[in-house]
Amino acid sequence: GNGAEQQINMNTPATLSTGVWHHLAVVLGTGTTYTGTLYIDKAVAGTNTAMTLRPSGLGNTPNNWIGRSQFAVDPMFDGFIDDFRIYSRALSAAEIAALP
Numbered sequence: 001g002n003g004a005e006q007q008i009n010m011n012t013p014a015t016l017s018t019g020v021w022h023h024l025a026v027v028l029g030t031g032t033t034y035t036g037t038l039y040i041d042k043a044v045a046g047t048n049t050a051m052t053l054r055p056s057g058l059g060n061t062p063n064n065w066i067g068r069s070q071f072a073v074d075p076m077f078d079g080f081i082d083d084f085r086i087y088s089r090a091l092s093a094a095e096i097a098a099l100p
Contacts, residue, residue, distance in 0.1 A: 006053050008038040010046040021082065023099065027090050028054065042097045 008026065016022050025039040028051065038046040063070050066084060067077030083100075091099075 004053065006036070006048060006051050008036045008046045008048045008051075010038065010040075011044070014040070014045070016040070025091070025096050025099070027096070029090055039093075039096050042099070044093070 023039070023041050025042075027037045027039070029035040029037075032052065033049075034051050036048045036051045037044060066081055067079075069076075
């Protein structure tokens with residue numbers, strides 16, 4: 001279930017425009033309690049300073065999709081994903097800004 005889910009909510013609700021590419025990035029900080037930061041088009045769009053969960057805490061998962069939810073009632077992503085990366089460390093804001 002989603003009872004223990006944590007979210008990074010946007011500072012200002014926004015809709016991504018269609019017909020153009022957008023750059024999305026999520027950076028997870030370090031520590032037991034850390035900050036998660038959401039970037040949209042290389043600008044900070046939201047933060048959560050009280051995060052405690054990490055993707056590694058999920059263990060082995062059978063349904064590892066990009067653009068599809070674990071839950072059948074959720075809609076699938078209706079767009080294109082050009083580049084997907086996972087880094088072994090948190091990138092700085094300057095490193096996010098320098099990404100292609």
